Amino acid sequence: TGSNSGIGLELLKKLSKENNIIALVNKSSGNIEIKENIRIIQRNFENLEFDEIFIKELNTFKPNILINSAANFGPENQSLENINTEDFQRIININVLSPLKLIQFCLEAHSLKQVVNMTSGMGSLTNGHKGGFYYYRTTKSMLNSISKNISFDLKKKKINIFCLQPGNVKTKMNRSGVVSPEFSAQKIINILAENNSNFSGKLVDINKNILQW
DSSP states (O other): OOTTSHHHHHHHHHHTTTSOEEEEESSOOTTSOOOTTEEEEEOOGGGTOOOHHHHHHHHHHOOSEEEEOOOOOOOSOOOGGGOOHHHHHHHHIIIIIHHHHHHHHHHTTTOOOEEEEEOOGGGOSTTOOOOOOHHHHHHHHHHHHHHHHHHHHHHTTTOEEEEEEOOSBOSSSOTTOOBOHHHHHHHHHHHHHHOOGGGTTSEEETTOOEEOO
């Protein structure tokens, strides 16, 4: 998911060299190079827009890796005084429930081997030393919790789920980032290639350090 920009786009570029890809985008797919092995599907994660046709296509494709990279930071003003439950639910749908639903759908194909949930240091409970940014911080904490919980169920199926913190990556959502999407994407691919079960259900950075939740 999130294949039209940032880390998601760089992962698509690198992985599509040797793999068939379903690239999920929210709006524009203009940044994606058209290739025979890339199937672009547009879906609105804000509304949890997953119909039976989409689910059937995923099952037919039989994905072995799911990378949940799409995320929304939310409105600029996320102070305690300005929390709006409708905005909050929209961000929960994108950052938490969509990844969860996609895992469910991919499991139905009985082909899944690895899941990556892209998280953020802003979702850390241990390292949280500031207030504000309620929508983004909370949804990333929720994604962390779900990743940990799912890991116990997926272990029985011999499926690894990696909750990855990609670093301070420079993207349209994080203009002040210092790490390039290309660099972070390659590090993530290295972790996928290693497929170390010791990292499954853990919060891990791109240098393979296990972090505190």
